[in-house]
Structure formats: C-alpha cells, structure tokens
Amino acid sequence: MFRRYQRTQEAPPPPKIEADPQEVAKKAKQRVDTAKRALSAGELADLQRESKRQERLLDVRMELHKRLLESLNLAALDRASEQELRHEIGAIAREGLRENGVVLNAAESEQLMQDLYDEITGLGPLEVLLKDKTVNDILVNGPTQIFVEREGRLELTPIRFKDDRHLMRVIDKIVSAVGRRVDESHPYVDARLADGSRFNAMVPPCAVDGALVSIRKFNNDKLSIDELIDYGAMTEEMAAYLQAAVATRLNILVSGGTGSGKTTNLNALSSFIDDHERIVTIEDTAELKLQQVHVGRMESRPPNVEGRGEVTQRDLLRNALRMRPDRIIVGETRGDEVIDMLQAMNTGHDGSMTTIHANSARDALSRLENMIAMSGVDMPLKAMRGQIASALNLVVQVSRLQDGSRRMLSITEVTGMEGDIISMQELFRFKRMGIDERGKIIGRFEATGLRSKYSERFAQWGFDLPTSIYTAPRD
Ligand SMILES: Nc1ncnc2c1ncn2[C@@H]1O[C@H](COP(=O)(O)OP(=O)(O)O)[C@@H](O)[C@H]1O
Ligand SMILES: [Mg+2]
Numbered sequence: 001m002f003r004r005y006q007r008t009q010e011a012p013p014p015p016k017i018e019a020d021p022q023e024v025a026k027k028a029k030q031r032v033d034t035a036k037r038a039l040s041a042g043e044l045a046d047l048q049r050e051s052k053r054q055e056r057l058l059d060v061r062m063e064l065h066k067r068l069l070e071s072l073n074l075a076a077l078d079r080a081s082e083q084e085l086r087h088e089i090g091a092i093a094r095e096g097l098r099e100n101g102v103v104l105n106a107a108e109s110e111q112l113m114q115d116l117y118d119e120i121t122g123l124g125p126l127e128v129l130l131k132d133k134t135v136n137d138i139l140v141n142g143p144t145q146i147f148v149e150r151e152g153r154l155e156l157t158p159i160r161f162k163d164d165r166h167l168m169r170v171i172d173k174i175v176s177a178v179g180r181r182v183d184e185s186h187p188y189v190d191a192r193l194a195d196g197s198r199f200n201a202m203v204p205p206c207a208v209d210g211a212l213v214s215i216r217k218f219n220n221d222k223l224s225i226d227e228l229i230d231y232g233a234m235t236e237e238m239a240a241y242l243q244a245a246v247a248t249r250l251n252i253l254v255s256g257g258t259g260s261g262k263t264t265n266l267n268a269l270s271s272f273i274d275d276h277e278r279i280v281t282i283e284d285t286a287e288l289k290l291q292q293v294h295v296g297r298m299e300s301r302p303p304n305v306e307g308r309g310e311v312t313q314r315d316l317l318r319n320a321l322r323m324r325p326d327r328i329i330v331g332e333t334r335g336d337e338v339i340d341m342l343q344a345m346n347t348g349h350d351g352s353m354t355t356i357h358a359n360s361a362r363d364a365l366s367r368l369e370n371m372i373a374m375s376g377v378d379m380p381l382k383a384m385r386g387q388i389a390s391a392l393n394l395v396v397q398v399s400r401l402q403d404g405s406r407r408m409l410s411i412t413e414v415t416g417m418e419g420d421i422i423s424m425q426e427l428f429r430f431k432r433m434g435i436d437e438r439g440k441i442i443g444r445f446e447a448t449g450l451r452s453k454y455s456e457r458f459a460q461w462g463f464d465l466p467t468s469i470y471t472a473p474r475d
Pocket of ligand 1: 136219223228231233256257258259260261262263264265406407
C-alpha cells in the first residue's frame with residue numbers, strides 16, 4: 001500500500017529566512033517614522049542631512065571603486081606592494097573626491113581608503129562578511145542577493161555586487177589563487193580559502209540567475225568537551241565513558257547528518273588522546289584542530305585543470321600506513337578509503353577514528369557496507385560484516401534537532417556478530433520527552449543500564465569507571 005512519506009525526526013527543518021527584503025525595508029521605515037515623531041525639527045533636519053550624506057558617500061564609494069577598476073593596472077596588482085597600492089588607491093580616490101566636491105573628515109577618509117583597498121585586493125563586498133565573526137555561512141545568489149547564516153538562521157544582507165561581471169571577477173580571483181579555473185566549459189569549482197573556509201561556486205550557464213557562491217566559514221575555535229557538556233550536547237558521564245574509550249584505543253565512528261557536529265565531536269574526542277602518540281589526520285578539507293604536539297596533517301587534492309594530479313583520501317591513507325602512526329584519524333569516510341580504514345583498524349592501528357554521514361548507529365553500519373560494496377571489493381555480505389564488526393568498537397551518533405540544538409543522541413558499542421547480523425548495545429541515549437511552547441526540545445540523557453563490554457579493558461588501563469554511570473533512571 002502506498003504510504004505518505006513522513007519526515008523522520010532527525011531531518012533538520014528547512015532554514016528560516018528572516019523576512020523578505022521588502023518586509024525588512026518596511027519595518028525599518030516604520031522605525032524611522034516613529035523616531036521622527038519623537039525628534040525636534042532641528043534634530044530631524046540634522047538626521048536627514050546625515051542620511052543624505054551617507055547615501056551620497058555610498059554613491060561616491062561605488063563611483064570611486066569603478067574609477068579604480070578602470071585606472072588601476074589590474075595585471076600589476078599582484079606585484080605591487082601593499083604600500084604602493086595604498087598610495088595609488090589614495091591618489092586616485094582623492095582625485096575623485098575632489099572632482100565630486102566631497103569633503104571627508106579624517107576617520108571617514110581612512111575608512112573609505114580601507115574599504116577601497118579591501119575591495120580591490122580582497123574579495124570585494126564579501127570581505128566584510130568574511131571578517132564578521134558572527135557570520136557562519138555566506139550564500140550568494142547572483143550579484144544582488146547575498147544571504148548569511150548567523151546562529152543557525154539565514155538572513156538577507158544589504159550587500160551587493162555591482163553586476164554579474166563584478167561577481168565573476170571576485171570568483172575568478174578566488175579560484176585562480178588556488179590554481180583552479182571556472183568558466184562556461186567548467187562551470188563549478190570547490191576550493192579552500194587561505195583562512196580554511198570552504199568555497200564553492202557555480203557559474204552561468206549552469207547557474208541560471210547569475211553565479212552561485214557558498215562559503216562555509218572555517219570556525220577556528222573548536223568546541224572542547226567541557227563546552228559540549230556546558231551546551232547540553234552530552235553529560236559528564238558520557239564524557240567520562242568516551243574518555244576511557246578513546247584513551248584505551250577503541251576504534252570509534254562518529255555518525256550524523258550534515259552540520260550535526262561530527263567534525264566538532266571528533267575533534268573534541270581527540271583531546272583524550274595521549275600526548276606521546278603520533279597521530280596522522282586525513283581529510284578532504286583540513287578542518288581538525290588537534291591539541292596534541294605530534295600530529296601529521298594531510299589533505300586530499302582534486303584533479304587540476306588538466307584533470308591530473310588527484311590525490312584521494314585512499315591514497316593518503318595507504319601512505320599513512322607507512323608513516324608509523326599510532327592513530328589514524330580520517331575526517332569523513334565517504335568512499336573507497338573505507339576498505340583501507342577498516343583494514344587499518346583491524347591490523348594494529350586501533351584507536352583510529354572517523355566520521356560518517358548517517359542517521360543512526362545501525363544506519364552507519366549499513367552505510368559502511370554500501371561503501372565497501374561500491375568500492376568494487378567482492379566480498380560475501382557476512383565476511384563484510386565480520387570485517388566491520390571486528391574493526392569497529394563504538395558508534396557515536398550526533399544530531400542537529402529541529403530546534404537547532406546539537407546533541408549526542410546515542411553511544412552504542414559494537415559487540416560482535418549474531419549469525420549474519422552485527423550486534424550492538426546502546427549504553428547512553430538522549431530521550432526526547434516533548435517540546436516547549438517556544439519550540440525547544442525537552443528531553444534528557446540517560447544510561448540504558450547496560451555495562452560497557454570494555455569495562456575490564458578500561459580498568460586495566462586505569463579507567464575504573466564507577467558502575468553508577470551505566471545505571472538507568474528508575475522512572
Ligand atoms: N553541541 C554543539 N553546540 C553548538 N554548536 C555546535 C555543537 N556541535 C557543533 N556545533 C557547531 O555546528 C557547526 C557544524 O558542526 P560540524 O562539526 O562542522 O558538523 P559536521 O561535521 O557534522 O558537518 C559548527 O559551526 C560547530 O561549531
Ligand atoms: Mg564535518
């Protein structure tokens with residue numbers, strides 16, 4: 001029988017767009033109107049003058065920017081020193097201001113020069129958004145629509161590119177800096193900016209209404225275990241358990257959806273690794289920020305313009321095995337590196353960790369199976385599962401709930417095989433109990449009452465966890 005598709009609880013809600021620009025403009029006007037009534041006539045005149053002046057300054061800035069683009073030798077830009085460039089920009093700008101009869105005070109003038117400098121050397125209008133610490137993602141839909149994500153919400157910004165060409169110029173600048181190209185014949189590109197942010201662009205004709213750009217800013221401050229506990233992402237008991245698990249070198253898989261906190265948790269878990277161990281990390285985009293001293297970081301590389309020079313995660317992983325690592329951390333397992341990862345876990349590189357895109361611990365295991373099958377390895381299902389069951393010790397499921405909060409939904413141990421099935425036992429879980437009037441999810445973390453299969457091992461390694469942490473609540 002046909003059943004209507006039901007969204008699972010884990011699926012994050014579509015991002016809310018704050019308001020449409022017309023709404024925002026109307027509200028702003030209302031605020032101004034209210035403010036006006038409260039002002040005296042003199043103050044009002046001042047305010048209007050000031051706002052006229054600001055408008056005019058904006059025009060002048062646009063005008064100057066255009067003039068700069070025309071008069072500066074763009075090809076020579078890369079070779080000019082910062083001082084030369086600032087000098088040149090200053091000269092052209094002052095001339096323009098004089099011609100337009102605009103007089104600025106020292107602070108305004110300094111700000112204007114800085115803005116122009118940023119626009120010329122950096123990423124133009126995007127520069128301020130990149131510098132804004134409260135902005136997580138920047139999403140450009142053509143030259144006149146730029147959204148940002150702040151605290152999990154999307155909002156439209158007043159920032160604009162002058163036109164399609166201006167936007168394309170900035171995109172070109174970004175991609176050529178990383179040795180790539182984007183044009184009609186190769187209309188999309190994925191790259192990493194100098195600060196670690198992730199950049200993706202899709203240009204016309206594939207992008208219908210002007211180039212699409214998404215920038216996921218690199219968050220330099222990774223959350224620590226303590227912060228995750230403070231934020232309600234896990235409990236102290238869960239942290240104590242995970243500390244023992246990491247320190248005693250269990251192989252751990254962190255599973256979750258996009259943006260659910262996989263990388264964050266992997267990073268936080270790695271803080272439990274002993275400082276004397278040699279760790280190598282393998283990622284498609286270097287995001288992990290381990291605190292240990294002895295870390296070898298590697299990043300895969302897509303093919304260059306001629307389609308050559310690709311280095312995959314699998315290549316890196318194979319090479320890593322020859323680098324005498326104590327631990328291997330793969331940022332996210334997505335493809336045929338899975339085979340080598342499991343093999344490494346099974347052959348002495350215990351204590352390895354990775355993440356995977358999946359919605360539950362069980363789902364994570366079937367994703368692994370799928371990846372093995374897709375990689376072309378011909379292995380009976382049972383053998384495949386045996387391989388997984390003996391490699392993996394623990395699956396940590398994280399999730400971004402409907403209210404935007406991120407939590408560790410479950411900690412599950414892989415206990416072996418029962419017939420053809422991989423057996424697991426859940427030790428900790430987040431139990432949802434409802435939703436409050438503001439849409440916040442109410443719930444609590446609880447132990448399931450099962451004791452860790454690795455209790456003995458923990459004790460031998462000096463992590464004698466009290467049995468109370470495994471005790472289920474009585475009600
Ligand atoms: N428990 C948490 N509380 C608040 N913010 C979090 C939490 N976990 C992760 N984040 C934030 O969520 C964003 C996405 O996290 P990330 O680990 O990159 O997700 P994933 O790797 O699953 O795509 C980051 O900005 C991170 O700082
Ligand atoms: Mg990630």
